[in-house]
Amino acid sequence: MQKRSVRDFLNIILNGTALGVVAGLIPNAVLSTLFKYLGKHFAANVFTTLSQAMYLLQFSIPVLVGMIVGQMLKFKPLESAVLGATVLAASGSLTFNANLKAYTGVPMGDLFNVMLITAIGAIAISLVKDKFGSVTIIFLPITGGLVAALGLVTLPYMKSLTSLLGQIIFKFTTLQPILMCMLITMSFAFLIVTPVSTVAMGLILFNNANYVGAGAATLGLVAAAAVLSIGTFRAKSKGASIAIILGAIKLMMPNCARRPQLFLPILTTAAITGLSGYFLGIQGTHESAGFGIIGLIGPTKAYEMNPGSLVQIILAFFVIPFTVAFLADRLYSDVLKLYKSEVYRPENY
DSSP, X not given: OOOOOHHHHHHHHHHHHHHHHXXXXXXXXXXXXHHHHHHTTXXXXXXXXXXXXXXXXXXXXXXXHHHHHHHHTTOOHHHHHHHHHXXXXXXXXXXXXXXXXXXXXXXXXXXXXXXXXXXXXXXXXXXXXXXXXXXXXXXXXXXXXXXXXXXXXXXXXXXXXXXXXXXXXXXXXXXOHHHXXXXXXXXXXXXTTSSSOHHHXXXXXXXXXXXXXXXXXXXXXXXXXXXXXXXXXXXXXXXXXXXXXXXXGGGGHHHHHXXXXXXXXXXXXXXXXXXXXXXXXXOOOTTTTTTTTGGGHHHHHHHHHSTXXXXXXXXXXXXXXXXXXXXXXXXXIIISOSOOGGGGOOSOO
């Protein structure tokens, strides 16, 4: 690995994580709802198999992150493969269940730990890759295994970061409903462009009967998607804009990390969208809270919980967030001159 600044190295980790998440997540995000609907009406076995394939692709995210980062660091094929395997083993995507005496899996794992072990693994591999000579094919994977073991030690601590954020957001659910909706919407709009899994956060926070709070969380993801899709479109990254609408919001993690000003239009849009969602009676469940408009899961669940609210749903999920996002982006970029539209353009996309 050639010499790089710490900033460049961290940018590679962020970009690799973002691309890996998008590559593994998009198929299920785009097609799962469609396949489930089609499977209910005809060729159930075919669409069940297709749905399972799309879902299982999400388990590849840690491997994809490691492989992509390895490629960005100019690693050789074996080195990238070892890094991918190392990240998978340490990600938390596969864990041993003592009660079942078997390994069980959850898609993606913990992204905080994925990024940490990707960085440590990349450094370790770069330090030893030229030291083993003809036995590299034996000892390089062993090195990866040792780094993975370290990752299993750090995994509980990285998971505790998500739990801590969950505890903070849970306090919002005890507030007055209007304030609760605004803060939850803003929180989820922020979290979606961080390594935190909003799906996991939704399951943790809204497994009770807080349907209004779950609806607000869903709208937070919509608000972030609205701002970032409009911004990338203005930056002439139309492919990225479409990908964000389809669910690839985490593609913008590196941009938001480098330019925190982008959180201004995101949080502004989220606050107004959350407020409107409360007055329009938007609801959700713990299963829909972390998805937004991905696969139309959020709007569909809101309609199921309040049939006859089609106009309110169109306003809350489409008209209001995208209108406010357009105005907020123009305010902060064109009027206040806090950033230029180019800051939305994703790298390596």
